[in-house]
Structure formats: structure tokens, C-alpha cells
Amino acid sequence: MKKNNFKISIIISLMVLLSHCDSNISNSSGALDFDRSEQVYVPPGEYDSYYAFLSGGFSGQLSVYGLPSGRLLKIIPVFSVDAEKGYGFNEETKPLLNTSFGSIPWGDSHHPDISQTNGELDGRWIYINENNTPRIAKIDLSLFETTEIIEIPNTAGNHSSSYVTENTEYVIAGTRFSIPVPQKDIPINQYEGNFKGALSFLKVNSDNGEMNLSFQILMPGFNYDKAHPGRGPSHGWFFYTTYNTEEAYSLQEVNSSQNDKDYIAAVNWKKAEKYINEGNYKTIKTNYAHNIYNEETQTGETKWIKEVRVLDPSNCPGLVYFLPTPKSPHGCDVDPSGEYIVGSGKLSANVTVHSFSKMIDAIKQKKFSGEAYGIPILSFDAVHVGTVKQAGLGPLHTEFDNLGNAYTSFFISSEVVKWKLGTWEVIDRKPTFYSVGHLMIPGGNSRKPFGEYALAMNKITKDRYLPTGPEVTQSAQLYNIKGDKMKLLLDFPTVGEPHYAAAIPAGLIKDKSKKLYKLEENFHEYVSHSGLETKVVRNGQDVHVYMTTIRSHFTPDNIEGIKVGDKVYFHVTNLEQDYDVPHGFAIIGANTSEILIMPGQTETIIWEPKKVGVWPFYCSDFCSALHQEMQGYVRVSPKNSNIELSWSLDN
Amino acid sequence: MILSNDKNELGKMLMIIASILPLAVFIFPLWNVTLEAPQYPTPLGLNIHINDFTDMNPHDIKNINLLNHYIGMKYIPDSIPEFKIFPAGIIITSLLGFFIALRNSYIYFLLWCLLMISLSTLGIIDFYLWEYDFGHNLDSKAILKFLDDNGNMISFQPPMIGSKNILNFRAHSYPRLGSYFLASGIFFSLIAYFVSRKYYVKR
The missing domain is CATH 2.60.40.420 (Cupredoxins -  blue copper proteins)
Structure with a gap:
């Protein structure tokens, strides 16, 4: 009798367990998945609503995805040869890969940025930097082809690049590694004071998007990591994060992480133009390649340029100021209004926000806490406006929507955190799978973001997909950000390792996309x-x-x-x-x-x-x-x- | 019946078992510390044996050390003096327990039990001191430094027993089979003491 009872109770409890499982599937995850799939499903024959351009990192290319579906539309070869398309192998594109180091078959592409007019995406060109052999490329968005690559001299690790100002006046580039400028044969331990960090300003021809290196600012030998232009009231300024203000040259993972605060460098490029016009510059000898693909002859050509104008900030008062910013900041992001400059101290739990208007007041009132190599350091309290406290671990990069919210990626704690500009309160957080690097909101680097989706680009995927041996894909994750709470919609593999992306509503470019080359306009030799x-x-x-x-x-x-x-x-x-x-x-x-x-x-x-x-x-x-x-x-x-x-x- | 209690055979046998059980620590780990984080779908774990640290999954210790270097924590050593002292202690106390069992003198059963409790407590204190040292004596040049409101460096001591959040990790620290064998040895010696006392007092 007792035994029987026992059996019965086991059967009952199993039934309860099973019925629980059942209800779980139908009620929670099933309905949620249906909701998600509906939001990313683009029926056969229909179009995605956004073009997303994801850098390829070590693939050297730029891949084009449709959002929200995450469908790969094209891989545009930029810095790496691509035998599939003959890129770098045919005679027409070979010149595009010329550099002062010879022809380079590989590159490390990082930060795509779409051209803007009046602070809004105009979808004419997209610029992208190459980190290893410093270069910036222009991709024509009517052809979806690389049509120009310019080498950046006096630079090594072209990382705080290739961002455009709000009327595409300039594309900028900044050096991650400081080096002797001009290069010379000196002991590495003479780093301090002898190594310089060049910030480059490439003037853009508004008719055809062509770049010309207008001038460089020779900054102290720090590492210049990321940058963003001012916009609206702060238009005319460019902001760069720095790390290694310790000027360490060995075991940087430790020795560059000692200062409690590094700087955001605020550069007044309108003032730089003034100094250039006044002739307050030096011309230094160099040699770099400027490669242009001529659409008429359908052929690339290399021009060799032998000198560059440089500004020394210690001789140019008002050109550069340093804003102390905690913990080796990585992301340097300016909100759509142009007022807030967000520094993401990658070794901390906080996100630091400076105010542009406070900065201008502090400059007027000379609220300095010191100087570095002749560059005034503004007092932290005089520029700092708010801190998002204990928001996560290892903040890297911040994007913005059109409703006054900011979204910061946290690498170490592997999450996206949504917070409010002005109150600095955390509104929502969602995990990423795993170890998110950068985020992208379409138009997020402009005055007019399209706050519909955020794309997280993850460095690590581990168990997220079917295993493919030791090397597994990186991934992108799409979040719906329309409500207060973010919702993870889609998780898709990427080409190479996207370090950043840019996206634009499809309607802004799809009708300008060329269908073919007109034979009568083909003037190939x-x-x-x-x-x-x-x-x-x-x-x-x-x-x-x-x-x-x-x-x-x-x-x-x-x-x-x-x-x-x-x-x-x-x-x-x-x-x-x-x-x-x-x-x-x-x-x-x-x-x-x-x-x-x-x-x-x-x-x-x-x-x-x-x-x-x-x-x-x-x-x-x-x-x-x-x-x-x-x-x-x-x-x-x-x-x-x-x-x-x-x-x-x-x- | 072999275990007829005519000569306190039961008490003696229990004490023999008590003295043998602790030897299981040479087979099974005593303790385990596991670190969980989203980007570690397979958590990282350290097994602490009487004479060794081992990986829960291949290369875990190497990977834990790599993580620890961010916060300036020392590397988990290949060997510590305890790995020589503790095994000797276990062997000596087991032998001692065995001889005590053969002598069948119940008051010694209790003394052995108390000895084992004291030694185990010392072991746990030693473990705590190690953890304290690892969690607090961080390299002042650590890459990730977090200060509390008073400007002191935040420590990262793993829990001695239980679970705790450390930065982006959830750390779990719990005894493993070896400790349970050791504890049962102690428990058996206590039972052996009560059984024997009952037998001798009755007589």
C-alpha cells in the first residue's frame, strides 16, 4: 500500500513538472519569439528599412547589412585585396592600395562614418579608417565601391579616425600610437617629449567627396583613441579621448593605466584654420600616397605628396584644451544637441559627461588646473556636468537616440545600458552575448538620430552559434529601443570584427544606387x-x-x-x-x-x-x-x- | 554476528571507519571556487585538494589568473607549504585514529574527534587567510582599481563559503566531496565514542 502511494506521488509530481514545462513554452518564450521574429522579418521581395555599414576590423573591408533583418547585402573591399572581385588584383584597383610602404594587401578597418549636411546624414559617401598602415578611404554610396584612399603621414595606428564634421567640411584622423615626427632613429626610452601624436584634418571637396590633408596638429605623445565632432553650438570643435598620458612605452596595459584621469582633448578647428590662414604653421617634409579612382577612366591613380603643414599647439593659443576624464577613456561621444561630451572611462564603472557650454565658460574664466606641453588643462569641476554612476563595468562607447537618451556599451560586464541625458539616471540595461565593443544607432553620430534600433557589436560569441572549430564568428545584436525598455530582437554573425558601424534609412540612398556604367561614358584607356x-x-x-x-x-x-x-x-x-x-x-x-x-x-x-x-x-x-x-x-x-x-x- | 558488541566490536569498527574516511581527501577535492559571468557560458572553477590546486575544466586556473591580473591579484601559486603539511597531518591523524581504534579506548575516540575538529578549523582559518590575502593585497598598479567612498581600494575577497558578486562575476565557494569524507570521519569517531561509552558504562 505504502509503495503504491509512493509511485502515485511520483507520477503526479512528474505530471506537474511536465505541465509546467508546457506552459513555459507556450506562454513566455514562444510568444516573445513570435513577437521578435515579426519585428525582424522582411518578407521575400521586400526591402529592409536601413542600410547598415559594419567595419570589418581585421578583414579590412566594409560589409553592408540590411536592418532589421540582418541580411548581408554586400562586402565592399576597401583595404584588403579581394580575389572574388579582383580588387587589388586588377590593374584598375591596384593603385588604390599604394602607400609609402609599397602596395599593402591587408588593412584593419575601423570606424565608418557617413557624410553629413547640416548635421544630418546625406548618404553621399562613407569614410572609413585603416588602423595599421594609416589610411582613410572614401566609398561612393552610389557605386558602393571604394573610390579613394589617402595615406595619413606622421601617424601610427590610425584609430581616432575617420569622423566627419556636420557639413562634411573635414574628415579627421588621429594617431593611436605616438611616434617621432618626423620619424628618426632614436632609443625607445627617449619617448617622453620626443614622440608626438598627430591629429589630421582632411578637407573634403563638397562636390565629389575627395579628401586633401589640409593640416596636422602635433600633440603631446599620448595615445589618441576615439573622436567625435561637435555639432550645433559645438560645431567647429573636435573632441578626442586620450590615454597613456603617462607616456609609457612598455607594458602599457599596466603603465598606461596609472593616472586616475587622462584627458579629452578639445580642438578648435575653426581656430586652426585661422592659424593656417595666418601662416602660423610649419611645413614638414614627408611622402604619402593619395589614391583616387577616376570614375571616367574607371582606373585608380596614385599621387605622391611630399609635404604637410603642421601646427604646434603650444604656439597656437586657444587651439587645444584638455578636459580631465577618468580612467583611460575610450569612447568620446557628442550628443545630438552638441552640448554633452561623453567620455567612457574603460577601466571604471562610471560614464563621465562634460558640458560644452561649461567648457566655454571655463576657458573664458581661465579655470585651469595646470598645463601639459603648453596646452591648458581645464579644471575637472569646471567642465564636468554629470556622471552616470556605477552603471556597469568597463564603459566603451555611447550612442544617442532622438529622445534625449544615451546608450553605453560596457565591455567587461557585457551589457548595454540606457540612461537619460541631464539626469544621468540609468533607465534600462540588457545583456549582450558577449563582451560588446561598440554600439550603433542609425544617425547616432549626427544631429538627427533615428531612434528605432541599436546595434551592439560583440567581440566574443563562444556558445552562441553552432561551433566552427577554434575560430568562431563575432556578432551583432539588434535591439528595439523604441520603448523605455530595450528588447533584443536579433543576433547575427558578422564579417571580420566590426569596430563600429553607421546606418542610414534606406530611402536616403537606395534610389541613387547606380544600376550600371554607361558604355558611352566609359573612357577607360x-x-x-x-x-x-x-x-x-x-x-x-x-x-x-x-x-x-x-x-x-x-x-x-x-x-x-x-x-x-x-x-x-x-x-x-x-x-x-x-x-x-x-x-x-x-x-x-x-x-x-x-x-x-x-x-x-x-x-x-x-x-x-x-x-x-x-x-x-x-x-x-x-x-x-x-x-x-x-x-x-x-x-x-x-x-x-x-x-x-x-x-x-x-x- | 561479527559485529556482536561483546568486546565493543561495533565501536571499534566505527572508529576504524572514522580513521579511514579522511584518507578520501587524497582522491576528492576539499573545496571548489567557481566564477560565473555571462561571457563564460562554461564557468571557471578551481578545485582545492589536500595537496594541489586543479582546474575544474581544462586551463581554468590559467584563465582565472589572467582575469585576476586585471585587478592586481596575485597568481594562484603552483604549490603552497600547506600541500606538504596537510597531507602529512591527514596521514598521521588517520594512523593515530587507527591505532586508537585498535586500542579500543573510547575516551581517545573523543580526543581524536576533538583533535580532528581543531585541525579542520585551523585548515579553514588558513583558507580564509589565503583568501583574505588574495582579496586585499592587490597590486597598487592594478589596471582596474575601484575605490570606496573613503578612497580605499575595494577588495575582491572570494566568499569562504557561499556565493557573492565580485565585479561582473558571481563567485561560489563550497566544500566538495573530500571535505564531506573528512567531516563524516569526524562524525563517525563521535558515534564510535558514544557507542563505546554506552558499552563500557553498561558494563
């Missing part, structure tokens, strides 16, 4: 506007093949008279004038890559045949029903043969 213009020309060992593609053949498709040791340039023009009909060109044994030629475009790839024989080439982009027939042959003869060049189609 080696263009063939029709099959009739195709030819093969020998110039010593260089052979230039003027070739065209159209569904579904190459013209010419048979070439004879090529010899071992020749350098064959295939200049392939895609004659198509229809949307989304690219052709590829791939040839056996090419030590370069394929090329993908868009309609109306000409691209050039080099082939250096090493073996005698008859070798095929083909279209590598499935273009039509007869794609498999789209091929040709090159006859390669011995080096000393006398076979004349000949080429044909359908003989």
Missing part, C-alpha cells in the same frame, strides 16, 4: 565600345588584349601568337547595358585573380603564361542560359616561335 573595336596588340613582351563580353561570348574568343614569357593584359569590357548582368573572366594559371566586370565597365587582369599549349578562359559569373558555352582559347607558343598574333570570333 583600353575600352572597346563594341566587338568591332577589339584587337590584340604586342608591345615587346607586353600583349594587350582588347576584349568584350556580351551574352554569351567573348570577342575575340581565340587568340594565337602568345608566347611563353609574355605578359598578357586582358582588358575586358562588358558590353551589357542591363541591370545585374556582370560577366567574369578567368584564365587557367593566372597568378592574379578573376575579374568581375559590371555592365559598361572595363577591367584589366594580367596573365603570364608559363607553359606551351592551348589554354582556355571562361566566364566565371553565371550570366545566362549559355554561360557554360562562354569560353575561349589562347594558344601559347614557345618563347622563340615566330607565330604572328591573330585573333578571331567565329572563323
